[in-house]
Amino acid sequence: VIGLGLMGASLCMDLKQKQLCREVRGVARRTQTVLDAFFAEAVDLATNDPHTGVLGADTLGDIGPYLWPGTLVMDMGSTKTEICAALAQLPEAVQPIGGHPMCGKETAGFEAAECGLYRNATWVLSPLARTAPESVALAAELVTAVEARPVVLEAARHDRLVASISHLPYLLASALTAAVAEVGVDDPQIWELAAGGFRDTSRVAASDTQMFLDILATNRPAVLAAIDRFDRHLDQLRSLVERSAEPELRQHLAASRQARSRWKPRQ
Amino acid sequence: VIGLGLMGASLCMDLKQKQLCREVRGVARRTQTVLDAFFAEAVDLATNDPHTGVLGADTLGDIGPYLWPGTLVMDMGSTKTEICAALAQLPEAVQPIGGHPMCGKETAGFEAAECGLYRNATWVLSPLARTAPESVALAAELVTAVEARPVVLEAARHDRLVASISHLPYLLASALTAAVAEVGVDDPQIWELAAGGFRDTSRVAASDTQMFLDILATNRPAVLAAIDRFDRHLDQLRSLVERSAEPELRQHLAASRQARSRWKPRQ
Numbered sequence: 430v431i432g433l434g435l436m437g438a439s440l441c442m443d444l445k446q447k448q449l450c451r452e453v454r455g456v457a458r459r460t461q462t463v464l465d466a467f468f469a470e471a472v473d474l475a476t477n478d479p480h481t482g483v484l485g486a487d488t489l490g491d492i493g494p495y496l497w498p499g500t501l502v503m504d505m506g507s508t509k510t511e512i513c514a515a516l517a518q519l520p521e522a523v524q525p526i527g528g529h530p531m532c533g534k535e536t537a538g539f540e541a542a543e544c545g546l547y548r549n550a551t552w553v554l555s556p557l558a559r560t561a562p563e564s565v566a567l568a569a570e571l572v573t574a575v576e577a578r579p580v581v582l583e584a585a586r587h588d589r590l591v592a593s594i595s596h597l598p599y600l601l602a603s604a605l606t607a608a609v610a611e612v613g614v615d616d617p618q619i620w621e622l623a624a625g626g627f628r629d630t631s632r633v634a635a636s637d638t639q640m641f642l643d644i645l646a647t648n649r650p651a652v653l654a655a656i657d658r659f660d661r662h663l664d665q666l667r668s669l670v671e672r673s674a675e676p677e678l679r680q681h682l683a684a685s686r687q688a689r690s691r692w693k694p695r696q
Numbered sequence: 697v698i699g700l701g702l703m704g705a706s707l708c709m710d711l712k713q714k715q716l717c718r719e720v721r722g723v724a725r726r727t728q729t730v731l732d733a734f735f736a737e738a739v740d741l742a743t744n745d746p747h748t749g750v751l752g753a754d755t756l757g758d759i760g761p762y763l764w765p766g767t768l769v770m771d772m773g774s775t776k777t778e779i780c781a782a783l784a785q786l787p788e789a790v791q792p793i794g795g796h797p798m799c800g801k802e803t804a805g806f807e808a809a810e811c812g813l814y815r816n817a818t819w820v821l822s823p824l825a826r827t828a829p830e831s832v833a834l835a836a837e838l839v840t841a842v843e844a845r846p847v848v849l850e851a852a853r854h855d856r857l858v859a860s861i862s863h864l865p866y867l868l869a870s871a872l873t874a875a876v877a878e879v880g881v882d883d884p885q886i887w888e889l890a891a892g893g894f895r896d897t898s899r900v901a902a903s904d905t906q907m908f909l910d911i912l913a914t915n916r917p918a919v920l921a922a923i924d925r926f927d928r929h930l931d932q933l934r935s936l937v938e939r940s941a942e943p944e945l946r947q948h949l950a951a952s953r954q955a956r957s958r959w960k961p962r963q
Contacts, residue, residue: 531889531891532891532892533892535957550891551888551889551891553889580885580888580889582885582889586883587889589879589883590879590883590885590886590889591889593875593876593879593886594876594886594889594890594891594893594894595891595893595894597872597875598872598893598894598896598897598898599893600930600933600934600937601868601872601897601930602897602952602956603929603933603948603949603952603953604926604929604930604932604933604952605864605865605868605926605929606952606955606956607929607948607951607952607955608860608864608922608925608926608928608929609860609861609955610951610952610955611925611929612856612857612860612925613955616853616856616857618847618849618857619857619860619861620959621818621847622798622818622820622847622849622854622857622858622861623861623959623961624798624799624817624818624861624862624961624962625799625800625900625961626861626862626865626866626900627861627862627865628961629865629896629897629899629900630865630868630869630896630897630899630900631865631956632896632897632956633892633893633896633897634952634953634955634956635953635956635957636953638946638949638950638953641949642942642945642946642949645937645945646940646942649937649938649940652937653934653937653938655875656930656934656937658875658878658879659871659872659875660927660930661875662870662871662872662874662875662878663867663868663871663923663927665871666867666870666871667867667920667923670867670912670916670919670920670923671916671920673913673916675909675913678909678912679905679906679909681870681874682870682905682908682909683905684874684877685869685870685871685873685874685877685901686870686901686902686903686905688873688874688876688877688901689869689873689898689899689901689902690802690902692887692890694890694891694892694895695891
């Protein structure tokens with residue numbers, strides 16, 4: 430497992446604790462994380478050695494030469510189109526697949542990792558054209574072993590859908606927090622009045638900024654389309670409120686209420 | 697207590713259980729609720745009798761003649777300007793005060809009521825010009841007795857602030873749900889991928905529609921201003937994403953992240 434932050438280290442912990450692998454090797458950039466992971470027994474072998482592991486491997490091209498033929502390579506990033514294009518550049522003998530475990534926390538890093546992070550989460554698998562069915566099955570086996578639910582989805586379709594249900598909510602939470610902070614400059618008591626509605630609607634604004642910068646940079650067209658779709662709906666509500674068009678407003682709000690009540694979160 | 701829905705009945709339950717009053721009387725419109733409240737021992741006396749209680753009292757004007765001089769009358773509505781104007785029409789001898797306990801649930805009605813609903817919640821008190829200091833103190837005593845935290849705030853200021861931290865988040869959640877449902881028409885798998893980010897950001901879209909229609913109708917100018925302020929922030933983020941202006945985008949997202957992380961919810 431390359432990268433021992435929240436996602437990578439949580440995966441190592443599950444693999445170790447459930448004794449799912451002969452050996453779990455973890456590669457981290459920072460020596461402190463290598464030590465942390467080893468002493469926490471999150472891995473069997475931790476390293477930042479460029480020969481044992483792949484120190485400084487910023488691109489998949491750097492790790493390609495180290496991989497044995499037939500090796501399954503799966504990433505755990507939040508967008509899939511760009512990374513699947515990069516995975517396609519791996520040596521022919523390697524078996525690449527895109528992966529996206531759909532769970533997380535606001536806190537990042539090895540310290541935040543825990544066993545069971547993936548339990549009941551949806552874990553998207555995006556095979557490349559060349560990915561063998563046996564490799565997809567192996568990836569699904571890994572996902573199932575940590576109690577997540579594999580969903581095979583083409584990369585572009587994944588990116589289009591998560592733009593609406595993950596990247597857009599983040600931007601809304603961020604803009605909402607900025608709007609409340611703007612009011613708070615003149616009237617700081619707004620922070621005292623804020624309760625459950627603001628708490629939940631704004632929660633993801635506290636997510637890791639760098640992670641979302643990467644996500645937004647690698648999913649720009651789908652994110653812009655999702656913002657524009659949202660804007661049309663908000664503009665419509667705004668106009669109905671302004672015109673006091675209560676029957677039509679009731680219809681829209683009740684439809685959303687019904688859609689939201691019908692949907693049952695998995696986690 | 698007039699109205700034995702979530703808020704009124706929860707208040708009765710606290711007053712009864714903590715033995716804070718000599719007698720707790722509840723007035724409900726529906727006979728079933730009268731019976732429910734009585735057999736649940738939420739009140740000492742439950743009624744829909746127009747002489748004992750105030751059946752069909754849609755306006756404060758209807759209850760005015762029944763009130764003894766010096767009686768404290770507090771409402772529990774979510775907006776304060778309009779109701780405080782109505783409270784001002786009560787007979788001179790009555791002591792009116794606006795009230796807004798800032799907590800709730802998506803579920804409404806007597807069935808959803810519970811002891812302890814108000815614990816740690818902020819409870820705004822909006823006195824009228826004529827409200828005596830002793831009446832404000834009595835209202836604050838009641839609020840403190842059910843373990844809520846009284847905050848005295850002028851009605852218009854209350855409405856301006858809650859437009860941003862409560863009414864706006866509701867409209868955002870509703871528009872987000874509508875946008876996701878629109879995508880879901882062509883690709884229902886979006887509901888399967890939706891995880892924690894969507895869950896929390898959209899939660900309040902499932903709130904009681906009628907309650908929010910009333911809120912939006914009685915706080916229109918402040919709600920429209922809050923939407924417009926939010927729109928400016930979202931437009932700015934959209935433009936930065938579109939122009940790939942990463943340093944500036946990082947600055948905005950990091951500022952919201954910091955503001956959201958600094959704020960600690962009370963409940």
